[in-house]
Amino acid sequence: MKKIPQLLIILLASIVLSHCAFSGNNSWDSQVSGPLGMPEETRHLVQKLITNSKKAGNKTGLTITYPFDGTVFPPEIAAPVIVWQDAGSASKHWLIIVEFRSRLSPIYALVDKQHWMPDKTIWEIIKANSVHGAAKITVCGFDNKHAGNITAKNSISILTSKDRVDAAIFYRQVQLPFKVGKKNFKKIKWRLGDISAYEKPAVVMENLDVCASCHLFSKDGTLISMEMNYKDDSGAHFITPVAENIELSGKDFMTWNDFPKPELLPKTRGLFAKISPTGKYMVSTVHEISYAALTNDFAFCQLFFPTYGVLAWYAVDQKKFQLLPGADDYDFVQTDPSWSWDEKYIVFARAHTKNEYHKDITNIRTHIENADIHELNQRFPIQYDLYRIPFNQGQGGTPEPLQGAGRNGMSNYFPRYSPDGKWIVFTRSKTGIMLQPDSELFIIPAAGGVPRRMQCNRKLFNSWHSFAPNGKWMLFSSKANTPFTEIFLTHIDENGLDSPPVCLSRFSDDRYAANVPEFVNIEAGTIKRIVISDQ
Amino acid sequence: MKKTRFYLILVLLILAGCSAYRAAHRVAVFDSKYGPVQSVDRRVDFTAPGKVSFYDDVQPILERRCDVCHSCYDAPCQLKLTCFEGLERGGSKKLVYDSARLKRAEPTRLFIDADSVDEWRRMEFHPVLNEREQTAQANLENCVLNMMLQLKKTHPLPETELLPGTFDISLGRKRECTTAEDFSEYSNKYPLWGMPYALPGLTDKEHQTIVDWLKQGAAITARPQISDQAQQIINRWEEFFNGSSLKQQLVSRYIYEHLFIAHIHFDNLPAREFYRLVRSETPPGEPVVEINTDRPYDDPGVAKFYYRFRKIETTIVAKNHTVYRLNRSKLDRYRQLFWQDDYKVDKLPSYEPKAASNPLKTFADLPAQARYRFLLDDAQFIVMGFIKGPVCRGQIALNVINDHFFVAFFDPAKDAISNDTDFLARVSDFLDLPAGRESTMNIMSLWYDYSSKQKKYLDAKGRYLAKLKPDKSGNDINYIWNGDGHNDNALLTVFRHFDSASVVKGFVGDIPKTGWVIDFPLLERIHYLLVAGFNVYDNAGHQLTTRLYMDLLRIEGENNFLSFLPKDKREEIRAGWYKYARAEFKNYLQNPLRGIEWDTGIVYSTDDPKKEFFEKILEHAGPAANADDYLNRCPQESCMDKKSGPLEQRADLALQKITMIRGPQIQIVPDVTFIHVVTGNKDNDLTYTVIRNKALSNNSFLFGEERRRVVDDDTLTLVKGYVGSYPNAFCRVHIEQIDDFVDDYLKIKDQLSYYNFAKTHAVRRTSPNFWEETDWHNKEYLKDQPIEAGLFDMYRFNRIALKSDAQFKW
Structure with missing residues (x-):
């Protein structure tokens, strides 16, 4: 029963994001602020980034330093901080996309720092949807000058184990x-x-x-x-x-x-x-x-x-x-x-x-x-x-x-x-x-x-x-x-x-x-x- | 500054004043309790029945428990307990061995330099027996000997594995030398330092015996007179030595100057009866009045003196026991040597130091070959004299030699130099010895003079030999003395154990780094440098110049050895003996192979001529040599001595393995270890000595020996029986455990592994059976060598380890 509102939020976020634009100075997190709070400008920007990110290959210069590619998380673990290093000076903001093998829509987040910690609720959704198949986490860097241009990009996958730690x-x-x-x-x-x-x-x-x-x-x-x-x-x-x-x-x-x-x-x-x-x-x-x-x-x-x-x-x-x-x-x-x-x-x-x-x-x-x-x-x-x-x-x-x-x-x-x-x-x-x-x-x-x-x-x-x-x-x-x-x-x-x-x-x-x-x-x-x- | 100095001086004066006041106060307390200090006559005619006799009851205890340290020059506080006179003399804070002494010290030789207790007191010896009112109470409470024993009884040696760190057993430790008056301070400060120091105490019975004797006044009866038989023998020998002809006088002087340190044993007298040959003011038939000169060639100071035999009344200890046997055949030998040839002595040489210190000059009238043969007949005694004779210890004196080397001699029948009385007389000026210059601190100038003289001698010798041998034929194996086919003094091995050394007959041990071949002038000079001319009471300058001149003599001996090796190999071999020698040392040598320009007369067939030469010597020396040292040179079962019993063979075979370890692994092994192999039948128990030979890069310097150590070249030598006067360790193993013992021995590589080994196999200072084992070794030595044996010295007996009180913390 608890999963229903979470899924609803993610769904809404996905819909809203496709119409967003980004002011450039504000971080935005699809789980933190709901889609209704998203400025129009941001909506448009996100939409553009998503479109561009699909075209862009993994651009060198951005490394996701944590989690490691293939990391397996225990089911009860608290949310990690996702950390990356973007060597390119052009990147000023980053879009994080979490994609699942299940039919669940991706999760997006926009940040202007090189780390992001999923909200507890969203983390639980990520974990729940990465048990049977890996969740792909992509980080895309972009700048302000050319809205929607991807300056750096990289991805990793994570899994969640069914095995609890229990200690x-x-x-x-x-x-x-x-x-x-x-x-x-x-x-x-x-x-x-x-x-x-x-x-x-x-x-x-x-x-x-x-x-x-x-x-x-x-x-x-x-x-x-x-x-x-x-x-x-x-x-x-x-x-x-x-x-x-x-x-x-x-x-x-x-x-x-x-x-x-x-x-x-x-x-x-x-x-x-x-x-x-x-x-x-x-x-x-x-x-x-x-x-x-x-x-x-x-x-x-x-x-x-x-x-x-x-x-x-x-x-x-x-x-x-x-x-x-x-x-x-x-x-x-x-x-x-x-x-x-x-x-x-x-x-x-x-x-x-x-x-x-x-x-x-x-x-x-x-x-x-x-x-x-x-x-x-x-x-x-x-x-x-x-x-x-x-x-x-x-x-x-x-x-x-x-x-x-x-x-x-x-x-x-x-x-x-x-x-x-x-x-x-x-x-x-x-x-x-x-x-x-x-x-x-x-x-x-x-x-x-x-x-x-x-x-x-x-x-x-x-x-x-x-x-x-x-x-x-x-x-x-x-x-x-x-x-x-x-x-x-x-x-x-x-x-x-x-x-x-x-x-x-x-x-x-x-x-x-x-x-x-x-x-x-x-x-x-x-x-x-x-x-x-x-x- | 001035004020500071004033206050500093004031404080020092106050402190000195306080100290003097306290000392005076303590004496006053003793004066009031036990009366004033007085002379005490302890002589009694007889020991009453039921009373304790010094000779029968006390002396055996002192011998077993005290003399193992309190003997010879290195007796702590000069307190010699080897005889009643030493006990009565007491102790002194003055050092005999003092390498920093600027002026000669007054000698303090017991029986020689003072005749009465009062004289010793004037020489600053303090009593260890009661010399106040003779009451039973004062006899104990004012007696350092009793106080020391009582302190031990009250605070016995802890029965711990390790000797407590509060004991300092280093050779250079500070001497306390307390008096009775100061004893309370001593005992408060060092409660564990009762006697025997750092060793288990006496048994109750031993303790009580000494206490009873002290309580009854430490009385002493007269010594028994020497036997008629002994007297008759002595008379004959004194008659010989005191013959009136100039030749006889010169021969007697020559013999005396070589035998003055000897413990002379006459055949047919009890095995433990020894005499010293002395110069006396009194003629035979009268009591001996020994003339107390520093050296045997010093002017006796009287118009007429006599060579006399004086019985040794002290306990015989191994460290200065050098036995020389006199018997009828020896007398015949003297006559053969010194009277067979036709030569004249027209005038007796003087005792003026410069001349008297040079035997080649003093005794130039005596045939060189006779003198050389006299020395060779008892070569081990003569060479041992270098080591044991005038000193009981001396690291600086001994670091002039390697830890292990072989000695051979030129054959007196073949060597032109050793035979040639005239040549030696002609070059005798070049053979002067530094003792001729008396006490001096002008060391460098002296050393330069004497090294120049030695060079001149070597050059003269070279020129003379070139005349004698125009074909320049070099030395061959026939120039090595083979002991005339019967004398086992032909080949010798010297072992140095830090500050003591041993000389054994034969070539013992593995092939050493160096060897010496000694001719007559060299042998004679070494004796006069290290024995006749050495004065332990002289100043540092004398000791240093002696050491420095010995460098030159050692090199001469080594170069003689090299002269038998192929010419083209000598430099390389010698370079291996003098690694890292400083430039100045090399400079003064300039031509380090001076005098050995000719090639050898020996044909070599291997690439190791040194080893081959030693083997040729062994073959040449034949039966006189200890050629069959299978323990060290053939550690295989096939080499075993098949004549020995099965237990001995078993022990030999097992223990041989020890000789195969060397280098860094043996750094912790003591210099001299006695191994007691228990067989189950105490009469068949076996004894071995393990000697650690420490390698040096060179012997060129007096100091910094540790810096010259080459631990990789260190070796072990295994010898049956006893070698060394100062055992550093005892091991005890049952024959059934001999293989385990060896296995454990082979694991020794550091202090901890040695400690682990010692837990099972060593007898420690703190072992309850320490004295039992010491007594066993002393008895065994006596059983094995009834005449040559002496008590072993325990002063250098190592502690297994010194545990720091610090704790490891993290």
């Missing part, structure tokens, strides 16, 4: 360049958002005195776990039930520092710790030594990777630690573990130790380097391979190299199982384990196989991906558009094929990088606030 996104906003210290930690915000919302995701945690970073929720979304330097303990990690108001105190924390360590090693942080899907266990790098440098590069302001370490697991109920046999070889660094959703396997990154990078192994410090990430990568290369090991109730087993994700002259890391257990998506770059400019996402069958570069990759830094609980969607971070990392979303079908991604622009901020995002099997409003009660 919230939890992520961190951090100022760049990344700096440590209480003053900087206080500026960090943690948000929990819903892709359908037109507002910015709500801040659920802020004003922390300490650093917090890696986190993971249990599969059913009932438990949240997060690395947080509670009471200055860099090994501290909380595990607590998800609730509207979460008040953290000592009882919620465990610390990887309780894992016995050889005296020489620095304190264990519990690097890249991951709670198991059921929340019964955690697995983490322990006995780790990491190389950490702050660079002079704004976008890639740190180089961090472990050079040494093994995996250990922690039984949450029994509060017991144990090394994970098979991932406990001190000739290697074993890190960045990931659980299969059935908890049968752990995939992790492994490399030969690189302790020679530390001037003094007994005094590990964060380096301040007057060098950019590329220079540092050259000086401190490291390449990880992915290995799989059965968890076997903590008994571990023999590590098997994950075919297609190692020994390829690249660094392979950040493996994530798809919830159906069929796939593993991992990150690959020439070197390193995080925040690498050339990092790209690859997908392989979960038991290993031929890797396929994912379409969703953007031109700069693609990593930190997370599957939606239903496995149909995967989010990831990228710096393709801005040094302030953004979150993207790609659809993955049953064959593991992904789509050009959706940019979650409402999760972005021009002063903060949106990082460590995670899909959470809850609704966005489930958590309102997380505080430390005895900070």
